[in-house]
Amino acid sequence: MSPLVPILLGLMTTFVVGSAAVTTEIIEPIRASGDEVALIFVPGAFQRAENYREIAKIFQEASNLRMWVALTGGYNRLLVSLAELPGAIDGAINALKQAGMVSENYIGIGHSLGGLMLGQYARNSTLKAIILMGSYVTYGLSNYRIPVLTLAGELDGRVRITKFVDDFENIFGDVSQSKEPIYRTPIVNIKGTNHMQFQSGPTPPTSVTNDLKPDLTDAEAHKTIGQYVNNFATATFSSEASEVRDAQKELENMVLESSKRFQPLKDMKALQAKDNSCPWAITSQQHFGEPHADAFEIKNYILELPMFVKSTPSFIWGVMSVTINNTAFIEFEDDYMRRPDVKQSPKEISLKLKSRDAIFEELSFMPEPEPSCRALNELARDAALNSATDAEKQRYKSRGRPIVFEDDILTTSEDDWNSTPLKTWEDSAGLHVQSVALVTAIDADELRGMHYCRVMAPYRALEWIIIDSLRD
Numbered sequence: 001m002s003p004l005v006p007i008l009l010g011l012m013t014t015f016v017v018g019s020a021a022v023t024t025e026i027i028e029p030i031r032a033s034g035d036e037v038a039l040i041f042v043p044g045a046f047q048r049a050e051n052y053r054e055i056a057k058i059f060q061e062a063s064n065l066r067m068w069v070a071l072t073g074g075y076n077r078l079l080v081s082l083a084e085l086p087g088a089i090d091g092a093i094n095a096l097k098q099a100g101m102v103s104e105n106y107i108g109i110g111h112s113l114g115g116l117m118l119g120q121y122a123r124n125s126t127l128k129a130i131i132l133m134g135s136y137v138t139y140g141l142s143n144y145r146i147p148v149l150t151l152a153g154e155l156d157g158r159v160r161i162t163k164f165v166d167d168f169e170n171i172f173g174d175v176s177q178s179k180e181p182i183y184r185t186p187i188v189n190i191k192g193t194n195h196m197q198f199q200s201g202p203t204p205p206t207s208v209t210n211d212l213k214p215d216l217t218d219a220e221a222h223k224t225i226g227q228y229v230n231n232f233a234t235a236t237f238s239s240e241a242s243e244v245r246d247a248q249k250e251l252e253n254m255v256l257e258s259s260k261r262f263q264p265l266k267d268m269k270a271l272q273a274k275d276n277s278c279p280w281a282i283t284s285q286q287h288f289g290e291p292h293a294d295a296f297e298i299k300n301y302i303l304e305l306p307m308f309v310k311s312t313p314s315f316i317w318g319v320m321s322v323t324i325n326n327t328a329f330i331e332f333e334d335d336y337m338r339r340p341d342v343k344q345s346p347k348e349i350s351l352k353l354k355s356r357d358a359i360f361e362e363l364s365f366m367p368e369p370e371p372s373c374r375a376l377n378e379l380a381r382d383a384a385l386n387s388a389t390d391a392e393k394q395r396y397k398s399r400g401r402p403i404v405f406e407d408d409i410l411t412t413s414e415d416d417w418n419s420t421p422l423k424t425w426e427d428s429a430g431l432h433v434q435s436v437a438l439v440t441a442i443d444a445d446e447l448r449g450m451h452y453c454r455v456m457a458p459y460r461a462l463e464w465i466i467i468d469s470l471r472d
């Protein structure tokens, strides 16, 4: 293939290596000494190598390491693929060696699609660590072979912050034992930044990128990201014990600070399922039992659809107490596991509850008006708002479109209820949510005293508040 063709661009040298298409641009270190590392950039979809040139220089400025940069580019159709990536990384490593890099501390750094590919490729490669920007390891971070820094923008409109919740929970579920996971696989929720701020090229309008409007300027975002990259690179590769300790301390702070924004998401997610039971079904059944909710116990089962369709809630009398035995079915969006742009919270929760009428008759209380499923959606919104951080509340108040609660669709038979999904739609007024109810009389021929509701999950309400409500 073509010989090395160096094109001088100030301090930068461009080599054409490997296939005719994939190229590497080398940016030399700005420090004369120090531990050598290289950041090998893998661009996002439709991003060119040069879109990372300025941000790479900011990363160099932020670090005391002798940091080389290799910008890979020229991928077929501007889409990084697993077919081209090995050649691209080999080419970058060759170019780094040619340019004078001696150590083998190669860090792959991928944005968006580039990060997804990098995460798969680096399971077995010469890379010593990877950094994923607005991207994630597809099959989870636990047991990944090399250190991984995951950088997630709080206001990323393409790779939702909710995509990182499972990994954050799994990795930092119990760091009281050891801080190793924080140093090896830190996950950072970067306050106020979006998806396109992980690059420094021209930013297409958010209407094109489906991104959210950031709170930070690009300059502020790049500086912050540079500090995070430096802390990870230093903690992983520095030979100075004191620098490693300081960087580790910073990583701890980064993860701790991130947990402030991950906590509400974890909390709302926990309301939908815990040990095969749906805490939100219990809250909902209690609501239907007000003001006598303390007169009974509740046991809920999350079921698969065929079992759920067959199930019916019932009263179970013990010696001293009565328990309402009820069921829930949780439905997610199609493809939500594979697609980071799809809402990660449930699409709807179906609840089979006992009606207030039935409870009060069973327990010999005076009748009270039957509540609505709509009231449960309002409770979900309140729970989500209460859990949100102050900044999230403020942003929602000033820029977010509200949730508009519509009156329940009243179905008249079980079949009808089974086949009518929760209705949601968006317009300039906000997100409209309309529950589907089936209420049966306590003296009905069959299926007595039921109140079935298809409702919005509290996690969905929070996802709306922090992400989708902010779209234009």
Ligand SMILES: *[C@@H]1O[C@H](CO)[C@@H](O)[C@H](O)[C@H]1NC(C)=O
Pocket (backbone or CB within 6 Å): 124, 125
């Ligand atoms: C890793 O890659 C090397 C070289 O391509 C190959 O020989 C080896 O079998 C791979 N190992 C695994 C676990 O895939």
Ligand SMILES: *[C@@H]1O[C@H](CO)[C@@H](O)[C@H](O)[C@H]1NC(C)=O
Pocket (backbone or CB within 6 Å): 301, 311, 312, 314, 316, 325, 326, 327
């Ligand atoms: C409670 O409901 C579950 C799910 O429908 C069912 O499997 C179980 O048998 C019920 N328990 C009692 C005591 O009826």
